[in-house]
Amino acid sequence: MTRLLFVVMIFTLFKADPKKADKGIVYFSYDNGKTWENRSRGLPDNIFLSDIAVSNDIVALSTKKNGVFTFNFSTEVWKGVKSIPTENDEINALYVHQNNLFVGTKSNGIFISSDQGDTWADYNTGLQNKTIRKLIVIGDTFYAGTNGGLYFYDPLTKKWKLEYGHTSLQVNGIKELNGEIFIGTNQGAFKKNKKWQQIMANRSLHNIGNDRNNIYALTYSELFISSDYGSTWRSDQKGMPHGMYTFQVIEKDNTVLAGQWDGVYVKTATQGWKLSNKGLPPDFPVLEIVVTSNFVVAGSSQWSKE
Numbered sequence: 001m002t003r004l005l006f007v008v009m010i011f012t013l014f015k016a017d018p019k020k021a022d023k024g025i026v027y028f029s030y031d032n033g034k035t036w037e038n039r040s041r042g043l044p045d046n047i048f049l050s051d052i053a054v055s056n057d058i059v060a061l062s063t064k065k066n067g068v069f070t071f072n073f074s075t076e077v078w079k080g081v082k083s084i085p086t087e088n089d090e091i092n093a094l095y096v097h098q099n100n101l102f103v104g105t106k107s108n109g110i111f112i113s114s115d116q117g118d119t120w121a122d123y124n125t126g127l128q129n130k131t132i133r134k135l136i137v138i139g140d141t142f143y144a145g146t147n148g149g150l151y152f153y154d155p156l157t158k159k160w161k162l163e164y165g166h167t168s169l170q171v172n173g174i175k176e177l178n179g180e181i182f183i184g185t186n187q188g189a190f191k192k193n194k195k196w197q198q199i200m201a202n203r204s205l206h207n208i209g210n211d212r213n214n215i216y217a218l219t220y221s222e223l224f225i226s227s228d229y230g231s232t233w234r235s236d237q238k239g240m241p242h243g244m245y246t247f248q249v250i251e252k253d254n255t256v257l258a259g260q261w262d263g264v265y266v267k268t269a270t271q272g273w274k275l276s277n278k279g280l281p282p283d284f285p286v287l288e289i290v291v292t293s294n295f296v297v298a299g300s301s302q303w304s305k306e
Contacts, residue, residue, distance in 0.1 A: 023281045025049065026061065026078075029296040032255040033266050036279030036298065042078035043069060049301045052288040055096035059297060061288075062094035062103055068117055081117025095135035097142070104132025110144060126159030127151060129167070138176045145171030150183055164196045173208035175215065180229055182215055184208030189217050191230050199230030209249025211256045216249040223249070223258070238272030240265060252291040259286030264298055 024040030025047065048064040059071040067084040068091070071077075085091065085103050093104035101113040102123065109130035110123040124130060129148025136143050142153040149165020164183070165171065173184035181192045184205030191199050200217050209216035217224040217233060223246045225236035240246065240260060247259040256267040263277040263284045277284065280298070288299045 025301075026052075026297060026299045027280060029264075029279075029298070030294065032252050033257045033264055033276045033296055034278065036264070036277070038279070039071070039076060039297075040078070041076060047301070049287060049299050050091050051094035052290050052297055052299050053094040053096045054290050054292045054297065058096050058099075059292065060094060060096055060101065061299060062091045064090045067091070068094065068101060068103065070116070081113070083117060083120060085111035085113070085120040093132050093135045093145075095137070097137050102135050104135050104144065105130070107131055110135070124160070126154075126157075126161055128162070133170065133172050134174050136174045138174070138181060143174050143181075145174050145183065147171075150174070164190065164192065172206050173218065175208050175210045177210045177215055177229065182208050182210070182230065184218060189215075189230060191215075199226070200224070200233060206245065207248065209246075209258075211249070211251035216246075218246050218249065220245050236272075239268075239275075240273050247285075247287050248289045250289055250291055250296075252296050257289060257296065259289040259298060261285045264289065 024038035025043050026040050027036040028039045029036050044066060047066050049061060050064050051062045053060050060068060062068050068081045069078040070081060072079060086105055086108050089108045090106040091103050092106055095102040101117055103111050107130055109127050110132055111120040112123040113120045129146040131147035132144055134145035144151045144160065147170045148167045149169045150163045150171045151160040152163045154161050170186040171183050175182045183190050184207050186204045188198055188203055189200035189205055189208060190196055203219045205217055205219055207218040209218060213227060215226050215230060221243060223236045223240060224233045226233045241262060244261045249258045258265045258273060263275055263280050264286050265273040266276040268274050285300050286298045287301055290297050
């Protein structure tokens with residue numbers, strides 16, 4: 001059984017119940033994950049969340065089949081953008097940059113909207129692989145993680161160029177720590193200082209995370225941490241459910257948070273990870289967790305099992 005099939009089968013257990021008003025899809029925390037508030041008004045119950053993106057005053061989310069939604073802070077209601085980038089493909093990734101919306105799809109590459117989603121245009125010149133896993137801007141460089149390596153956008157030629165990888169390197173996560181770029185892939189973890197090198201082999205990563213001092217390797221069975229830029233690794237699973245993998249690791253105001261299958265965990269100095277779910281439904285699988293300047297956003301595809 002492939003890992004993708006395993007994940008799909010697991011999610012069929014988390015079926016939405018529209019009668020449960022206290023259960024949402026997106027939650028905000030204004031105290032670094034101590035408490036959570038449901039901010040799901042306007043979202044369909046049956047969406048399959050694929051990504052959450054924030055930039056300045058914009059909070060947006062993408063869904064596999066239902067397009068892109070943006071959050072209105074005045075009404076506290078999500079609203080779908082006017083059009084869906086592609087009618088025939090799934091959205092995998094979302095990014096907001098300089099008031100532009102970017103989506104990465106399963107097989108049709110990247111689309112851009114400069115008018116808040118009223119219209120979309122493809123953004124694929126130079127891409128040799130159009131299955132997009134991640135989109136991120138680091139410094140002044142726009143990166144795309146694909147099923148065929150890591151690409152960067154060259155504004156001079158207006159083309160995507162291969163930064164690192166090959167046709168079978170699936171780039172599932174991209175992070176930066178103190179000037180070094182890290183990627184988590186189906187063939188381990190890699191980093192670039194002056195040149196690219198592998199820093200974790202023999203493990204498949206579905207994502208990579210960081211705080212201000214550490215890099216995290218998110219494998220399918222265990223969370224690992226490195227305090228020396230990937231030279232050495234140790235398990236960081238203490239306090240987490242055994243055998244359940246972590247979806248995201250982020251930091252907000254010196255608080256490190258992780259999205260897990262049963263909610264949000266906060267890192268403590270003495271106990272390792274500790275569940276911090278006040279306001280969240282029980283066993284809430286947090287696929288996406290991102291930070292703004294004022295709050296943390298946690299989201300799940302569907303509601304949790306009873």
